[in-house]
Amino acid sequence: MTKDLERDLGLPSVLAISIGAMIGSGIFILPALALEIAGPAVIVAYALAGLLVVPAALSKSEMATAMPEAGGTYIYIERGMGPLLGTIAGVGTWFSLSFKGALALVGGVPYLLLLFDLPLKPVALALAGVLILINIVGAKQTGRLQVGIVVVMLAALGWFAAGSAPSVQSANYANFFADGIGGLLAATGLVFVSYAGVTKVASVAEEVEDPGKNIPLGILGSLVFTTLLYVGIVAVLVGVTDAGTVAGSLTPVADAAEVTMGQAGVIAVILAAILALISTANAGILSSSRYPFAMSRDQLAPPSLSEVSERFGTPLNSITLTGAVLLVLIAFVPILDIAKLASAFQIIVFALINVAVVAFREGSAEYEPEFTSPLYPWMQIFGAITGFLLLTQMGTVALQGAVVITVGSVVWYFAYVRKRVNREGAATDAIRRQVGREALTDVESEIARDANEVLVALTKSDGSARERALIALAADLVRSDDGRVVAVRFEEVPDQVPLTDDMTTQSEADLSFETRTEALSDELGVDVEADEIVSHDTKHAIVNFAEARGVDTIVAEHEPLRLRSRLGGDPIDWVVRHATCDVLLVDNLGYDEPEHIALSGDGGPYPPLAVKVAGAIAEANDGNISMWHPGNGSDEQQQTIDDYQAELSSMLSVPVQSTAFRTDGGAPPRPDLLVRRGADDRVRNAVLDDGPTVPNPGCTTITVYPHESRRPPLARRLLERVTF
Numbered sequence: 001m002t003k004d005l006e007r008d009l010g011l012p013s014v015l016a017i018s019i020g021a022m023i024g025s026g027i028f029i030l031p032a033l034a035l036e037i038a039g040p041a042v043i044v045a046y047a048l049a050g051l052l053v054v055p056a057a058l059s060k061s062e063m064a065t066a067m068p069e070a071g072g073t074y075i076y077i078e079r080g081m082g083p084l085l086g087t088i089a090g091v092g093t094w095f096s097l098s099f100k101g102a103l104a105l106v107g108g109v110p111y112l113l114l115l116f117d118l119p120l121k122p123v124a125l126a127l128a129g130v131l132i133l134i135n136i137v138g139a140k141q142t143g144r145l146q147v148g149i150v151v152v153m154l155a156a157l158g159w160f161a162a163g164s165a166p167s168v169q170s171a172n173y174a175n176f177f178a179d180g181i182g183g184l185l186a187a188t189g190l191v192f193v194s195y196a197g198v199t200k201v202a203s204v205a206e207e208v209e210d211p212g213k214n215i216p217l218g219i220l221g222s223l224v225f226t227t228l229l230y231v232g233i234v235a236v237l238v239g240v241t242d243a244g245t246v247a248g249s250l251t252p253v254a255d256a257a258e259v260t261m262g263q264a265g266v267i268a269v270i271l272a273a274i275l276a277l278i279s280t281a282n283a284g285i286l287s288s289s290r291y292p293f294a295m296s297r298d299q300l301a302p303p304s305l306s307e308v309s310e311r312f313g314t315p316l317n318s319i320t321l322t323g324a325v326l327l328v329l330i331a332f333v334p335i336l337d338i339a340k341l342a343s344a345f346q347i348i349v350f351a352l353i354n355v356a357v358v359a360f361r362e363g364s365a366e367y368e369p370e371f372t373s374p375l376y377p378w379m380q381i382f383g384a385i386t387g388f389l390l391l392t393q394m395g396t397v398a399l400q401g402a403v404v405i406t407v408g409s410v411v412w413y414f415a416y417v418r419k420r421v422n423r424e425g426a427a428t429d430a431i432r433r434q435v436g437r438e439a440l441t442d443v444e445s446e447i448a449r450d451a452n453e454v455l456v457a458l459t460k461s462d463g464s465a466r467e468r469a470l471i472a473l474a475a476d477l478v479r480s481d482d483g484r485v486v487a488v489r490f491e492e493v494p495d496q497v498p499l500t501d502d503m504t505t506q507s508e509a510d511l512s513f514e515t516r517t518e519a520l521s522d523e524l525g526v527d528v529e530a531d532e533i534v535s536h537d538t539k540h541a542i543v544n545f546a547e548a549r550g551v552d553t554i555v556a557e558h559e560p561l562r563l564r565s566r567l568g569g570d571p572i573d574w575v576v577r578h579a580t581c582d583v584l585l586v587d588n589l590g591y592d593e594p595e596h597i598a599l600s601g602d603g604g605p606y607p608p609l610a611v612k613v614a615g616a617i618a619e620a621n622d623g624n625i626s627m628w629h630p631g632n633g634s635d636e637q638q639q640t641i642d643d644y645q646a647e648l649s650s651m652l653s654v655p656v657q658s659t660a661f662r663t664d665g666g667a668p669p670r671p672d673l674l675v676r677r678g679a680d681d682r683v684r685n686a687v688l689d690d691g692p693t694v695p696n697p698g699c700t701t702i703t704v705y706p707h708e709s710r711r712p713p714l715a716r717r718l719l720e721r722v723t724f
Contacts (some may be wrong), residue, residue, distance in 0.1 A: 010209055014218030015225070018198055022226045023203050024280035024337075026155065026194025028273040029107030031234050032252035038187035039247075040051040040176045045187035045233045046194070049135055050227030053195045055383025056350035058221050058373040059357040061216035066360070066369035073349055080299065080356030080363075082425030087300050088409040089352050092345045094291035095405055099342035100193060102128075102329035106338060107632050108277025110250035113525050131282050132648040135289065136512045137312050149279050156272035157229070160253065166241030167685040182393065186303060188205070193343040212370025229396025235408055245327065250335075250470060276502035289315060299420045300413075302440050314552070337397050337431035344391060344398035351387035354380040359427030359709065363676055367426070415435065429636045432723035433718060436644040439605030442712065443651060445614065451478045453549065456487040457542045457556040457575075464516050466557070469591035469700070471517070474555045475526040476620035477613065483552075484527045487517050488545060492538040539574045546581055553582045559701075561684035576678070576705045582609055587701040594672030594700075595623035598659075602630070604720035605644065607677045609706040614675040615652045624655040626671060678705040 034042040063076045073093055078086025113120060177184070198219060208214050212604055237246065237256045246252040253273065257265035270548045293315040296306035309316040315656035329338060357380050360367040373379055393401060454474040467487070474485045476686045489510070510532050517530035534621045546554050556572060599606055606627070620623050627645055642658070649656040712720075 002677065003703040008104045011218055011221075014208055014214050014455060015222050016150050018218055018222035019154075019226055020279070021197025021283065022195055023150070023153050023157075023229070024197075025103045025107050027230060027233055028111065028253055028277060028336075029103065030194060030251040030339060031251075032246050033339055034187040034190050035238070035247040035252075037190065038179050038183040040173045041179065042187050042191075043231055043238060045184055046191055046230040046234055047227060048184070048188045049131050050195060050223060050230070052188070052192070052386050053198060053350065053381070055373075055379045056353045056387075057198055057219050058216070058382055059221050059353045059383065059445050061359055061371055062369045062373045063353075065371045066367050067069050067213045073081060073353060077349075077352050077356050078300075078425065080359040080425050081352065081427040083298075083300060083421045083423055084410070084413050084621070085352060085425070085427075086298070087295070087413045088406055089349055090295045090300060091409045091412070092290050092405055093349050094288050094322070095325075096193070096324050096342055096345035096349060097116065097291070099329060099338050099345065100196060101288060102179065102326050102333070103325075103335065103338045103342055104192075104277040104284060105282040106330055106335045107250070108274060108281070109278070111254060111273040113267070114251060114254060114270055116347045121331065125327060127278070128281070128323070128326050130331055131278075131285055132319065132326070134282065135285050135323075136309075136314055136316060149275050151697045153272045154278050156268045157233055158344055159625065160257050160261065160269060161233055162239050163265065164236045167260045168236060170239075170632030172239050172241065178366060184422060185390060185393035186395065187312075187342055187400065189347065190339055190392045191343070192341065193232075193346050193388070195226065196342075196346045199228070208272055210459065216371045231379065236406050256713050284317070285322060289319040290449075292321060293318040300417050302416075303316060307509060322636045344394055345403045347387045347391050348402055348406070350372040351384045354383040354387075355427070359425060359430055362430035363426030363428075406669065409499050415496045416628040424636060428723050429640060431719055432637065432640050433643075436605055436640060437720050438716065439712070439720075440644070440647050442649070443606075443608040443611050443648060444592045446612045446710070447651060449612075450481045450483070451552050451616070452481065452483045453551045454478055454483065454485050454555055455542075455546050455551040456485060456703055457551065458487060458552055459492075459538055459556070463703050465512070465590070466588055467516065468520060469588055470555055470557060470586060471520050471522060471528060473586065473591050473617070473702070474553075475520075475528065476617045477555075479524075480616060482530060485559075486529045486531065486551065487587075488531045488533055489513055489540050490538045491532065491534045492541075493534060493536060495628065517692045521555065539572075539578075541642060542575055543578050543580070546579055551581055553584060554579055555584045558585050558587050580707065582707050582710070583705040584613065585703045585705070587703075589698075589700045591673070591700055593621045596619055596671045596673075597623055597625045597669035598628050598674045599625055600628045600674055600676040602677065604723075606648070607706060609702055609710070610677055611648065611652070611702045613702060614705060615654060617675075618652075618654040622710055623672075624657070625652065626657050628659050628661055643682045672699060674699055674701045675705055676701065679705045 029043060034045055038045055060076070061075070063080075067076065067079075074086065074090040081089075105128055106120075109120050109124045109127065112118075113124065132349065140281055175630035208218075218516075233253075237252060240260050241256050246255050247257050253272075254266050254269045257269045279646040292305040293300050296303060297319070305318045305321065306315065308314065333341075357373065358377050361376065391398065454477055456470045456474045458470065460466070471485060471487050474487075477483075478485060513532070514530040517528050521528035532540050533545060540555070554575065556575065558572065572585060576585070594617060596616045597614045599610060614625050617623070627648070629645075630640060645656075645658050711717075
């Protein structure tokens with residue numbers, strides 16, 4: 001029996017955790033870096049960054065109340081959007097927190113050096129080493145220490161703001177937007193990481209009392225408070241110093257405090273800064289090292305990263321790896337680049353958080369949040385779009401870093417994760433169900449479309465049995481619509497033989513063909529018209545005749561490639577690509593009132609034309625349809641397929657059953673007739689494989705090729721291939 005965590009964290013504790021996770025580098029380091037980019041407009045940059053965090057804060061609040069025991073941004077994104085984006089989010093968040101920890105140390109040490117004359121990087125590396133060892137042996141800051149640090153920071157910053165406000169000079173705000181909208185957006189992106197801790201409380205959501213109320217209030221309340229604090233402190237900082245004097249400074253708040261409050265103010269700021277930044281760095285190592293640990297447990301990373309030290313009770317390998325990355329960043333990456341990369345990865349993660357909420361809401365997974373984000377889905381769409389737009393304004397370093405991490409994560413997923421993980425996210429199921437709904441709408445439209453006239457293109461003279469099979473098949477297609485079958489014998493003569501009037505004289509074979517066709521018309525109870533055409537190029541003749549008559553469908557027999565076809569291309573393939581109507585290609589093994597019709601699929605929705613053809617033939621022969629589909633998908637995928645097939649069955653007037661087959665062996669019972677999708681060159685060229693191979697049916701097979709105007713868009717076919 002498992003133990004439950006006591007829900008004893010009230011709203012004040014939630015606010016303290018969230019505020020404490022945010023205040024650090026955002027106020028003690030970044031204002032000077034952002035001031036170089038945007039000038040006094042850095043004040044607006046902090047306000048704008050806080051505003052752009054709101055959608056992610058609302059989304060994280062919703063997911064935290066739906067899954068209070070899950071904890072962690074990576075978990076939400078992985079469960080919502082699947083292992084691929086989960087891998088990207090896990091790696092991205094890990095790097096973001098690592099960069100934030102490095103930023104806190106590289107930016108915090110200069111405040112310490114105001115008291116002691118020491119070299120910056122060696123001290124930062126030494127502090128990082130100490131913090132890594134602390135995390136390895138298991139010591140971590142307690143909740144009381146965190147609250148104490150927050151109180152000291154707020155007291156020092158409040159004293160600084162109150163004592164410095166009377167010294168603000170309006171002249172320091174001159175040329176407020178001198179660096180333009182580009183500078184403002186670049187600075188906004190840079191300081192975005194200041195708000196990264198706003199959703200940290202979600203990781204302890206299981207311990208929050210009344211989470212449906214306190215989590216969103218705590219997250220949004222701390223965001224509003226911290227945004228106002230940032231804007232107020234930065235406004236004072238800019239207003240009390242001469243233009244440009246703190247831009248690029250390593251200790252901007254201490255510099256401003258020295259101007260207005262003297263040495264006592266500087267000491268207070270130094271104390272607050274060192275406490276805040278060391279606390280931030282320690283929390284960064286603690287939390288970032290848990291991402292490789294969590295990913296390893298989910299099989300997205302090697303098992304060694306989830307091993308817990310027997311001696312210390314901590315994930316030694318995960319902390320060591322994170323510590324190594326931290327040391328490399330401190331030693332070799334400039335502070336401005338660290339800040340840009342930390343913000344860039346945080347922007348990506350927050351954008352994915354917004355998309356994850358949409359995935360959970362639209363998917364079929366159990367999802368019952370106590371708090372729901374207002375203005376759904378527009379709030380999430382706004383957050384995702386503005387996040388990625390902001391990313392484009394942050395310069396080459398941030399973009400290159402984001403691209404490298406994303407591409408690296410994708411490569412890792414396909415090289416390591418894909419063969420080990422068979423999960424899928426809520427987004428996949430949501431997209432799959434939407435694709436299924438669109439496919440059902442197309443089937444409904446296709447069934448409602450009348451089949452007025454079908455052309456049977458006969459290109460061989462090898463006996464009446466094959467002719468009869470094709471004509472009987474075409475008759476079944478048009479019978480319910482009282483349509484007509486046009487059976488045409490196409491004769492091809494060499495190019496050097498002129499097409500003279502003599503060619504139009506009917507031979508005995510032609511007369512015999514027309515006699516047989518007339519008899520079939522009476523036998524089948526369908527109007528059948530016979531004709532003969534002589535040409536130099538059969539494939540052009542078929543397409544031209546079909547276009548001139550305005551037929552709805554061409555029925556033709558698959559032919560083995562002859563030498564001429566191998567040199568000039570498959571003529572039937574040419575007909576498929578150039579016909580102005582649907583084309584049905586028949587592997588003709590006979591057609592004698594088929595009753596058991598198999599509708600074969602590759603796991604995705606069946607082509608509307610294939611459904612219509614199978615339904616028409618089954619109805620004409622009082623038969624039934626068996627829907628074949630691969631049976632090796634996930635449980636969610638199988639449930640969606642079952643729901644889709646149930647809806648599809650209700651549209652047909654004949655009995656329907658579902659039959660699963662394995663693509664790695666075995667086959668369902670042999671039907672009388674198989675109807676299947678023709679290869680889609682658009683998809684085949686866009687993805688590596690063309691789906692599972694349908695078992696050899698051992699019967700006549702109809703391969704359907706709908707006209708280009710009735711094919712689903714390429715994007716939807718790709719989604720079908722990916723999600724089904």
